[in-house]
Amino acid sequence: MTALFAPKSVNEFSALLVECGERKKHFVAGGTDWLIKTRGNISDEAAVFDMSKMPELRGIEIIDSSLRLGAMETMTSIHSNMAVMLNATALSDAASSMGSVQIRNRATVGGNLANASPAADTPCALAALGASVIVFSISGRKVLSIEEVLGSCPNTNTLLPNEIIMEFCVPVRKGYVSAFKKIGSRSEVSIARVNMAVSAKYEGETFSDARVFVGTLGSAAKRCLGAENTLALDPSLREQSFKEALCEFAEQMIPGRSTLSYKKSVLKALAEDLLGMLEERVRVSEKSGEESHG
Amino acid sequence: MDLKIELMINGKIRVAEVKASDRLIDTLREIFGLVSVKEGCGAGECGACTVLMDGEAVCSCAVPTFQADGHDILTVEGLEENGELDVIQQSFIDCDAVQCGFCTPGMIMSAKALLLKNPSPSREEIRTALAGNICRCTGYTQIIDAVETAAKRIGRCHR
Numbered sequence: 425m426t427a428l429f430a431p432k433s434v435n436e437f438s439a440l441l442v443e444c445g446e447r448k449k450h451f452v453a454g455g456t457d458w459l460i461k462t463r464g465n466i467s468d469e470a471a472v473f474d475m476s477k478m479p480e481l482r483g484i485e486i487i488d489s490s491l492r493l494g495a496m497e498t499m500t501s502i503h504s505n506m507a508v509m510l511n512a513t514a515l516s517d518a519a520s521s522m523g524s525v526q527i528r529n530r531a532t533v534g535g536n537l538a539n540a541s542p543a544a545d546t547p548c549a550l551a552a553l554g555a556s557v558i559v560f561s562i563s564g565r566k567v568l569s570i571e572e573v574l575g576s577c578p579n580t581n582t583l584l585p586n587e588i589i590m591e592f593c594v595p596v597r598k599g600y601v602s603a604f605k606k607i608g609s610r611s612e613v614s615i616a617r618v619n620m621a622v623s624a625k626y627e628g629e630t631f632s633d634a635r636v637f638v639g640t641l642g643s644a645a646k647r648c649l650g651a652e653n654t655l656a657l658d659p660s661l662r663e664q665s666f667k668e669a670l671c672e673f674a675e676q677m678i679p680g681r682s683t684l685s686y687k688k689s690v691l692k693a694l695a696e697d698l699l700g701m702l703e704e705r706v707r708v709s710e711k712s713g714e715e716s717h718g
Numbered sequence: 719m720d721l722k723i724e725l726m727i728n729g730k731i732r733v734a735e736v737k738a739s740d741r742l743i744d745t746l747r748e749i750f751g752l753v754s755v756k757e758g759c760g761a762g763e764c765g766a767c768t769v770l771m772d773g774e775a776v777c778s779c780a781v782p783t784f785q786a787d788g789h790d791i792l793t794v795e796g797l798e799e800n801g802e803l804d805v806i807q808q809s810f811i812d813c814d815a816v817q818c819g820f821c822t823p824g825m826i827m828s829a830k831a832l833l834l835k836n837p838s839p840s841r842e843e844i845r846t847a848l849a850g851n852i853c854r855c856t857g858y859t860q861i862i863d864a865v866e867t868a869a870k871r872i873g874r875c876h877r
Contacts (some may be wrong), residue, residue, distance in 0.1 A: 428721045428738040428784060452740075457781040460761050464739040465778065473737035478786050500774070526851020527762050529774040530781060 430474040434590075437478060438562050441586050444471045447575035451475055451588050453496060453535030456527055469557075481534070481590060484508060493593040495534025499523070499546075504534060513705065514621045521606060534589040537570065537644075542578045543616045544644040549604040551637040551645035552621035553594045559583060560590040560712045575641050575702050601627050601709060602718035603701035607690050614676035617683075618690040620707045623654055624700050625688075629654040632639055633664075638670070638691070648673045649697075663699055667692045723787035727752070728796025736783040743767045743778040745786075746793060754794035754823040758852070765851030767795050768824035775831035777801050777850070794823040797830070806830055806868040815864035817855035825851045830867045 427444070431437035441449075441712040448470040452458050460530045466472065475481060481496040482523050491511050493502065502508050503520035506624050522528060522536075522545045536546045537557065549569040559573075559620055571590070575582035582619065583589070606619035616639060624634035632654040654665035678684055722733040727750060734749055743851035746752040746769065753780055762780035769778045770792040797804035806829050809815070816822050825848060830849035832839055839847070844865045845858075853861060 425720075426738045428736075430721065430787065433753070452782060452785070455785060456762055456777075456780040459741055459780055459782055462739065470738075472784075474784050521761070524765065524777075525831070525847055526765060526768055526775045526777040527780065527849045529771075529776050570861050636835060 427471040453532040462583040493592040495589040499528035514549040514604040518602035547644040548639040549621040566680040599703040625708040726790040731866040738875040742781040745783040766824045790806035809864040814863035815860040
């Protein structure tokens with residue numbers, strides 16, 4: 425019969441991993457994807473681990489110049505957290521637009537990345553924010569980027585069988601703004617048809633050091649270097665060039681696919697919206713800076 | 719290997735032996751007989767199976783039962799007190815917010831979670847809170863009216 429474990433600490437988890445040896449292991453975070461994927465079909469030889477009882481996998485806090493997010497934090501706890509809203513706004517956007525209230529109350533940021541759906545929302549935002557992923561296994565910890573965890577195969581992550589996502593570290597950088605937006609088939613509770621996240625440094629009306637990631641083009645987070653360069657252009661040229669770079673990128677990622685034309689028009693609309701969001705956030709940020717210095 | 723869990727369901731401590739693959743919806747319906755919890759899509763998209771877990775709305779079809787260990791679950795069966803319906807239930811009746819009734823328990827539990835946190839929501843806030851609950855009969859207007867009415871009635875009681 426399938427073994428079921430609910431370790432209450434990472435130490436206990438490590439001991440159980442050793443005890444289970446080569447058995448196939450299921451690491452269950454919020455369970456929202458896992459239950460639907462497995463539909464009760466779990467091998468008798470497998471071991472299922474409930475990850476929800478380990479306090480080391482929880483918490484949202486600023487440590488030095490990083491925002492630390494425990495992998496078991498839910499979408500609700502993330503988007504309602506002020507430190508996330510202020511320092512990782514794109515992640516707050518992504519967490520608040522994912523699924524319904526019911527799903528946001530259960531789905532976790534670690535699970536969202538591990539599940540590696542190309543339509544996932546938070547990996548795209550985390551990648552744009554330059555987040556690193558702290559991976560734990562009995563042989564120690566390692567640090568990976570979001571793209572390294574996602575790899576190149578949709579719906580599969582690159583973690584080894586005994587590795588788990590423990591936490592995320594998002595750099596907290598002054599003078600940067602970020603935003604995430606998606607378009608799906610419903611106005612709410614929608615799975616993204618296309619999603620995109622941007623973070624950039626601002627100085628007056630110009631952007632630099634931009635990171636642009638697009639989801640749903642075969643992976644949850646593909647970096648678009650061409651679009652990043654256009655954000656540094658003069659504001660009068662920026663929007664058009666940004667749109668063109670995104671369309672060119674879609675052509676490279678999904679050449680000949682029947683949805684290409686749709687995705688290109690959605691990318692243009694998202695580009696417009698995201699630029700508007702970034703510009704508005706720069707205005708708010710500059711205003712609050714003036715007020716705090718005034 | 720089954721896991722023995724202990725949880726609070728509608729104010730009473732309950733124990734159960736659960737398997738890794740058990741879903742909370744099945745445990746509530748089949749072990750505890752709480753058939754207000756309805757299965758619609760079985761994929762966390764329709765909200766018919768919504769219950770409260772520690773006061774938060776969740777889709778019980780998307781919660782592994784083992785994760786309910788040590789938590790507090792509330793279903794529609796736990797809303798009635800001393801033979802009186804909860805104000806949300808009564809408002810659904812008074813506003814004709816029930817047609818076939820299949821989505822109603824989930825709608826009521828989502829409304830309960832909202833009003834526990836925000837006793838005087840706007841219509842927009844009600845719409846957002848109920849966005850994960852699908853109704854194929856009423857067109858939603860009466861449902862939103864019912865939640866708004868319940869909020870007003872709760873407000874009057876607390877004045």
